[in-house]
Amino acid sequence: MICNNCKKKLSPIDLYCINCGVPSEGYRQQFNIKTIIKESIENSKNQQSSNNFYYIGVTIVLLLIIYLTHFQVISSMFWFNYLFINISMIFLSPLLLMPLASIYTPVAPLPLKKDESKSKTANLTEHKKLSDTKRYYPQLVLFVLILVLYFAVLKLICQGDPILNIVRFILVLWGLSIAFPVPFLIFSINNQKEENKEKISQQNCKNIFYLYKRGYYAGKYLRWHQLTLCLVCGILNLLSILLILVPLPATINFTGNVMYIWHKKQEQFSLYNKDKDY
Numbered sequence: 001m002i003c004n005n006c007k008k009k010l011s012p013i014d015l016y017c018i019n020c021g022v023p024s025e026g027y028r029q030q031f032n033i034k035t036i037i038k039e040s041i042e043n044s045k046n047q048q049s050s051n052n053f054y055y056i057g058v059t060i061v062l063l064l065i066i067y068l069t070h071f072q073v074i075s076s077m078f079w080f081n082y083l084f085i086n087i088s089m090i091f092l093s094p095l096l097l098m099p100l101a102s103i104y105t106p107v108a109p110l111p112l113k114k115d116e117s118k119s120k121t122a123n124l125t126e127h128k129k130l131s132d133t134k135r136y137y138p139q140l141v142l143f144v145l146i147l148v149l150y151f152a153v154l155k156l157i158c159q160g161d162p163i164l165n166i167v168r169f170i171l172v173l174w175g176l177s178i179a180f181p182v183p184f185l186i187f188s189i190n191n192q193k194e195e196n197k198e199k200i201s202q203q204n205c206k207n208i209f210y211l212y213k214r215g216y217y218a219g220k221y222l223r224w225h226q227l228t229l230c231l232v233c234g235i236l237n238l239l240s241i242l243l244i245l246v247p248l249p250a251t252i253n254f255t256g257n258v259m260y261i262w263h264k265k266q267e268q269f270s271l272y273n274k275d276k277d278y
């Protein structure tokens with residue numbers, strides 16, 4: 001592999017040219033989408049299907065709210081429906097993201113008691129997993145809130161001309177690709193060992209703008225990769241909804257694994273620690 005800018009010979013793990021600092025071909029090789037999807041499928045296979053009823057239940061409530069607002073069942077006022085759907089999104093969609101944290105921090109199975117059957121213990125573990133991830137809920141609400149505000153501003157600005165609708169569509173996708181690494185950044189930063197926490201102050205761990213910023217710089221040369229992964233996961237989950245929600249728990253779990261493996265890759269190349277960028 002050689003640098004396109006200064007023709008210096010580079011090793012395959014160099015993401016930047018060691019001579020001139022320009023991003024190298026290594027980005028494309030190390031962050032290969034096919035590999036990430038393959039690894040995510042492998043990872044998902046090894047995990048027990050968990051929280052099935054939970055995922056389906058939350059999704060049904062969300063779909064019901066979309067139906068009520070889209071067909072103006074409760075009110076015929078546009079802004080009432082717009083507010084109603086967005087506020088519901090802010091508080092309900094984090095419920096779907098929250099359990100994905102257990103991919104990051106697997107919970108050890110509870111010890112089996114004599115009088116308990118195995119399945120009961122399994123259920124207990126699942127329940128414990130879910131309640132362990134509750135602590136991420138407030139930060140996930142802020143995460144979705146920022147996205148919703150961004151979409152609302154776009155809606156206000158891009159009105160009238162059909163061209164503006166295309167601009168808005170592109171900016172929505174751009175926003176999603178920036179937001180893509182943030183949920184796992186929330187999970188990981190809250191789980192980092194004490195020695196690492198000195199570098200990232202306690203305040204920054206809770207600061208959602210700081211996490212967006214870190215994710216933004218980590219994905220600086222990976223926007224298209226992140227957008228593609230967002231689209232793959234989005235389409236898969238939509239298909240599950242069309243297939244009367246049956247495969248939904250599996251596709252949500254797969255989405256979590258894609259985000260997790262992406263996060264691991266970015267962490268492996270220290271993309272979150274590029275101090276020069278902030």
Ligand SMILES: [Zn+2]
Binds near residue numbers: 003006021
């Ligand atoms: Zn170079």
